[in-house]
Amino acid sequence: MTGARMQRVNARVNPDELHRINHYADILGITVSELIRDALDDYLPQVPIPRRPWTRKDDRRVQALCREGHSYRTIGAMMGRSKWAVFRRVKTFEEGKHD
16 A cells, blocks of 8 residues: 555544554455455445447447457547446457357
């Protein structure tokens, strides 16, 4: 953890609490981040992220942009999708599983 980030953490958590959090994370064999994320999962609602369906026009555009040599990140930015969504779609075409 960087010095500046640690200072922000220390400003919100007193040393005893920080020691106790580290101790519990060590006992569980996980990082402090994982411990906090697991604790928050019980309190934060799990909201599914709506996925926009791929159209044939989207598919043709992705294929054309890939042929032009654009990265998944660039294609995603052009189409309003994540690089991972583009990656998964390209892999779907490569595997022959597209509609």
